[in-house]
Amino acid sequence: MRPRWPGARAAGCRRSPARRVPTRDSAPGWSRGWSPPPSTRSSSAASCSAATSACRAALLIDPRGFQFPQVGVVFSLFWAFCVAVVYLTVSWTLSGRTYGYLVMGLRVLGRGGRPLRLVGAAIRAVFVVVVPIGIAWVLVSRDNRSLQDIVLGTRVVYDWQPRGAESPAQD
Template sequence: MHEHELSAVPREARALQGRRAGVVTRTLAAAVDAAVIAVTLLSLYLGYAGVLFLLDPRSFSFPDTQLFRSMLVAAGLMFVYLTAAWAVSGRTYGNLLMGLRVVGVYGGDVGWPRAALRAAAYIVFPIGLMWVAVDRRNRSLQDRVLATAVVYDWRARTRRPLTAG
């Protein structure tokens, strides 16, 4: 890129483009994603309570939230959110804010099956993210097992058009 061209990527960040992200950036992205799920769950709960209130306002009381059931719903919602985000664009909302993208180790898309396996591993064993702090190549345990990487990537994804032949 020439100096006179405009770029959405700050000059200081350009050197990091394509490099693997560290534990701090990835943890911040995960915290944003957890907040997205928490807000979504709260919205679903309040929406459900609102429907119950509309159906029978005289005997309304807020629905009971059993911890185990709530955790299962949260895990299911997180699984769908992570799988869809990583398979479609390689980024969750937290990744987008932090300038990260999940890719295959050779830079390609993750795809639906690997995104689903990665999401499941992320939910079942979230402490695996901390392996990034000790790995020389900034890989989590999930990255090592599923051949993925989390890289700094501020650019919009461009799809190459299909060509004949």
């Protein structure tokens, strides 16, 4: 059987077709080993926005030859850290619980039993993400408090709100 496109193998081949890699002239800023210009390296958000826009443009220009750019481990870890901190901060500020805490019936409270404010929740979130082993202190502590709770003065309490069981209708 004859290949359908130049550079393809015979029947049964799973290799992708020959791809035309954009050059600097045909698609500005895109080639193997692309990195954002020096002006955007100083700002992570700007480089992420530029990379996302460039990915979208490359996908629209040549969908078959599109490849995601290679991102480094540091870049990935930085954004994972940011997402985790934002998620925990917003959850603890708005309701005092994350989704997992909601399922387990737990709530985080600040000093004096008050809900955490934005700054307290953000500090606790950074502490939890940077020192996750501190949560294991609950297993050793007599008060069932994590290292983060001890240092920051927060407390995780049971706040289970059971739904009332519906009784069968009586005649």
